[in-house]
Amino acid sequence: NAGVTQTPKFQVLKTGQSMTLQCAQDMNHEYMSWYRQDPGMGLRLIHYSVGAGITDQGEVPNGYNVSRSTTEDFPLRLLSAAPSQTSVYFCASSYLGSGNTIYFGEGSWLTVV
């Protein structure tokens, strides 16, 4: 019963480094998304995808890249990490259409020093 799997759970990066947060789901969900959560800001949508090969920007896309080559995987790339990207990142997925619950990964705690 894997659900949504995110890795790594914790990461410390130096400013300017790049890295990829991995997200995989085994529920055949069309919709996958990445959020970041900061104190007092709630969950803000970074990028999302409605199927393989289709991605779009959310509310805070700058500094992040995504791709969706398969239904299962939706990695989030930080191109050149900045301290402002210190946050908790959640990957989420669901079926498309009304009446579908969103499932979350466990979260990835990222610190950029």
Add this chain to the structure above:
Amino acid sequence: EDKVVQSPLSLVVHEGDTVTLNCSYEVTNFRSLLWYKQEKKAPTFLFMLTSSGIEKKSGRLSSILDKKELFSILNITATQTGDSAVYLCAVHYSGGYQKVTFGIGTKLQVIP
């Protein structure tokens, strides 16, 4: 601009009190509204609402949606310390591609 607004931002109550959390929204092509509870890790699902006026209930928690006035409320009766958490409201809509936007959340603290 699509938005989801929750109120109050924080709330402190005593055990046994009843609380009402509010969520209003302005989105294009509304599909559903979801409530989540978050306690220091990933949000956990509470309710999904798609139709106006139909109350969803689970134990001491209940929620209802008003699609005409564009809001939802989450009620918690006989609160317990275990209800302390951040409660998140999210709206699933299709402005362009379908997507889901969250409110900032209401932080509830229940004291003994």
